């Protein structure tokens with residue numbers, strides 16, 4: 483088993499980051515044991531920057547390579563073990579959803595979030611632009627309980643942390659937005675035991691600390 487014999491992968495993570503959440507969800511589903519190093523984005527450990535100079539989380543350091551894209555971490559973890567069969571999904575549909583999530587949706591989501599402290603940004607405009615993507619998810623979720631069918635797959639896991647972030651910007655708007663199925667879908671994910679495990683709190687890592695492991699016991 484990965485992580486069992488002195489080759490425990492190291493996971494640099496930030497609890498609230500949606501990219502890191504999707505990676506942790508896959509690592510937890512696969513029960514891939516990592517040494518968790520929680521970071522502060524404003525004070526990144528030099529060991530992390532030595533592994534991956536671009537300075538984003540998540541980063542997984544393996545004995546022979548470094549994974550510093552969240553989707554690569556998901557794919558690697560689920561390649562080790564995929565007990566929930568998340569990777570059995572319509573590949574092109576899933577890829578299109580992911581591309582538009584990580585591209586235009588995330589772009590407008592960030593601007594929506596930051597509009598509170600940047601008056602050059604128009605919160606309603608950015609929210610409505612981001613909501614174009616949510617409306618696409620809603621159309622799918624009217625048909626099925628999950629984005630690509632009747633059970634959860636990788637696309638659901640990779641996307642819900644971003645929808646969660648969107649929902650959190652203005653909770654009142656979200657509760658009344660015309661996306662009841664997306665709301666239910668998000669609530670199901672946020673209430674799941676796997677998500678709870680992934681959101682376990684850890685203090686920021688310091689080099690002298692005793693190792694902390696992820697996933698925590700479930």
Ligand SMILES: N[C@@H](CCC(=O)N[C@@H](CS)C(=O)NCC(=O)O)C(=O)O
Nearest residue numbers: 499500501523538539540550551552
């Ligand atoms: N394409 C990367 C994006 C990861 C990313 O942007 N993570 C954010 C946190 S949510 C980050 O680390 N930002 C660096 C910073 O804010 O300094 C991935 O999929 O892993």
